[in-house]
Amino acid sequence: MKKTLTMINIEYLEVSYGRKAPALSIDQLQIGRGEHVAVIGPSGAGKTTLLRSIKGYVRPSQGKIEVAGVNLWTARRREQRQISRRLGLIYQQFHLAPRLTVLQNVLCGTLGATSRWRSLLGCFSAEDLRIAWSAIREVGLQEQVHQRADTLSGGEQQRVAVARALAQQPSVIIADEPVSSLDPAWTEDVLKLIATVQSRHDVTLVMSLHQPHLARRFAERVLALRNGRLVFDGPPSALSDDRLEELYRGNNVISLDRAPNTTRSAEATPA
Amino acid sequence: MNVTNLVRSGPRIVEFLDRMYPPDLAWSDDETRPFAPPLRLAAGVVAVTLQISLLGTALGVAVALLLGFLGAENLTPHWVHHPIKIVLALLRSIPVILLALLFVAAVGLGAFPGVLAIAIHSIGMLGKLFAEECESVSGGLWEAMDSSGANWLQKVRYAIWPQVAPQINSLTLFRLEMNIRDSAVLGLVGVAGLGLWIENYRRAFDYASVSTMVIVTMLVVLAVDQASFLIQRHLK
Numbered sequence: 017m018k019k020t021l022t023m024i025n026i027e028y029l030e031v032s033y034g035r036k037a038p039a040l041s042i043d044q045l046q047i048g049r050g051e052h053v054a055v056i057g058p059s060g061a062g063k064t065t066l067l068r069s070i071k072g073y074v075r076p077s078q079g080k081i082e083v084a085g086v087n088l089w090t091a092r093r094r095e096q097r098q099i100s101r102r103l104g105l106i107y108q109q110f111h112l113a114p115r116l117t118v119l120q121n122v123l124c125g126t127l128g129a130t131s132r133w134r135s136l137l138g139c140f141s142a143e144d145l146r147i148a149w150s151a152i153r154e155v156g157l158q159e160q161v162h163q164r165a166d167t168l169s170g171g172e173q174q175r176v177a178v179a180r181a182l183a184q185q186p187s188v189i190i191a192d193e194p195v196s197s198l199d200p201a202w203t204e205d206v207l208k209l210i211a212t213v214q215s216r217h218d219v220t221l222v223m224s225l226h227q228p229h230l231a232r233r234f235a236e237r238v239l240a241l242r243n244g245r246l247v248f249d250g251p252p253s254a255l256s257d258d259r260l261e262e263l264y265r266g267n268n269v270i271s272l273d274r275a276p277n278t279t280r281s282a283e284a285t286p287a
Numbered sequence: 288m289n290v291t292n293l294v295r296s297g298p299r300i301v302e303f304l305d306r307m308y309p310p311d312l313a314w315s316d317d318e319t320r321p322f323a324p325p326l327r328l329a330a331g332v333v334a335v336t337l338q339i340s341l342l343g344t345a346l347g348v349a350v351a352l353l354l355g356f357l358g359a360e361n362l363t364p365h366w367v368h369h370p371i372k373i374v375l376a377l378l379r380s381i382p383v384i385l386l387a388l389l390f391v392a393a394v395g396l397g398a399f400p401g402v403l404a405i406a407i408h409s410i411g412m413l414g415k416l417f418a419e420e421c422e423s424v425s426g427g428l429w430e431a432m433d434s435s436g437a438n439w440l441q442k443v444r445y446a447i448w449p450q451v452a453p454q455i456n457s458l459t460l461f462r463l464e465m466n467i468r469d470s471a472v473l474g475l476v477g478v479a480g481l482g483l484w485i486e487n488y489r490r491a492f493d494y495a496s497v498s499t500m501v502i503v504t505m506l507v508v509l510a511v512d513q514a515s516f517l518i519q520r521h522l523k
Binding site for chain 2: 071073097100101103104105107109111112113114115116120124125126127128129135136177180183184
């Protein structure tokens with residue numbers, strides 16, 4: 017599948033925190049519309065910084081990032097808002113409102129598009145409800161729709177977060193280590209869900225992962241960062257064990273040879 | 288202050304207690320009394336005290352909510368929350384009885400200065416506590432709402448409010464309880480209500496009536512205590 021349109025365009029980007037060496041320094045990076053990209057690298061390599069600069073939460077110290085042809089830091093406020101709300105975020109810690117129900121949490125995804133005063137009173141339009149319901153169906157949480165978010169398991173909470181991102185009707189989904197706080201079975205489940213959602217809606221997915229073997233299995237394209245620099249950009253098949261070894265050298269945290277044993281398969285997991 | 292003083296005052300205290308007992312439970316009014324008997328006045332006076340504290344608390348909570356959200360470090364920029372924190376600290380630093388004294392001078396006797404004093408004091412107290420509740424909400428949730436394009440009010444409504452509402456309810460109820468106690472005292476500086484009548488009877492040396500009013504005050508506070516306990520339990 018060849019991607020023609022560029023969704024995310026990064027040129028000579030540099031992000032520094034304070035006077036230290038730049039946390040991120042990327043000369044050229046283009047991500048096409050509908051691509052499924054995994055970002056890997058040891059801790060502190062700049063994965064989160066890259067993801068947050070795409071969302072516009074981290075200000076580049078040099079260079080530029082364009083999303084759908086718009087530079088979020090120079091665009092007019094209105095245009096910037098319009099682009100930004102199409103960039104859905106998924107976090108390691110889910111960040112759901114624990115005391116709200118699944119439906120309410122998902123409806124929060126529509127806030128950017130909805131009428132302000134009505135939403136403050138808790139009134140959502142039929143259209144918002146339709147969007148939220150279809151997102152909930154997609155992640156398979158119809159049964160739990162009126163349950164409070166804090167009564168759900170970690171994997172289910174991440175499914176709610178995926179639905180919330182979907183309710184934004186995103187053109188890009190940015191997932192920052194979405195499975196790092198899940199057990200292996202749920203990891204499998206959530207990654208499959210994200211992949212399904214990605215291909216069905218043809219959204220661009222940029223996802224950082226702590227475990228390289230997952231990136232190899234799920235992504236179409238892998239970016240590897242080390243010390244804030246892009247050291248690998250290519251299909252998972254080109255990511256040999258030697259390359260990984262090199263990438264993680266000195267960070268003997270991750271076992272590269274094989275995936276951890278999954279105790280149950282994702283199919284057997286109750287949705 | 289010395290020991291002899293203390294010893295000498297012993298009999299005086301006994302005499303004083305003797306004058307307070309028994310409490311005046313008379314119903315019929317007679318010409319010789321400077322004021323109507325306390326039991327006749329009690330219902331109306333209690334009503335005024337409750338009105339002052341309810342209205343004062345309601346006003347206070349409304350403003351405290353606004354200032355609480357604006358004064359929370361995680362919700363507003365430095366130049367907004369910092370001055371608000373200072374204003375809240377200033378409001379808190381004035382004892383409520385002093386506020387009442389000032390408002391009596393400013394707007395005259397009656398219930399109104401009491402309402403204002405209670406409201407101002409509650410803003411200072413509750414505003415700070417509300418802001419602290421907001422500050423305890425995880426920043427990630429706020430960012431997640433921001434990410435969907437929600438504006439400030441929407442973020443407050445959906446990221447903050449559901450998390451802080453239960454604590455805000457119980458803080459408010461607790462404040463109401465204290466305000467009812469406080470408003471009973473405000474009578475000493477001329478605000479209408481229970482305190483004013485305790486003061487009126489005391490000035491007339493009618494200690495039996497004073498003790499009736501003190502008992503009424505105690506009953507009201509106990510009743511409010513109990514009511515608030517029941518409401519708290521119901522809310523949980």
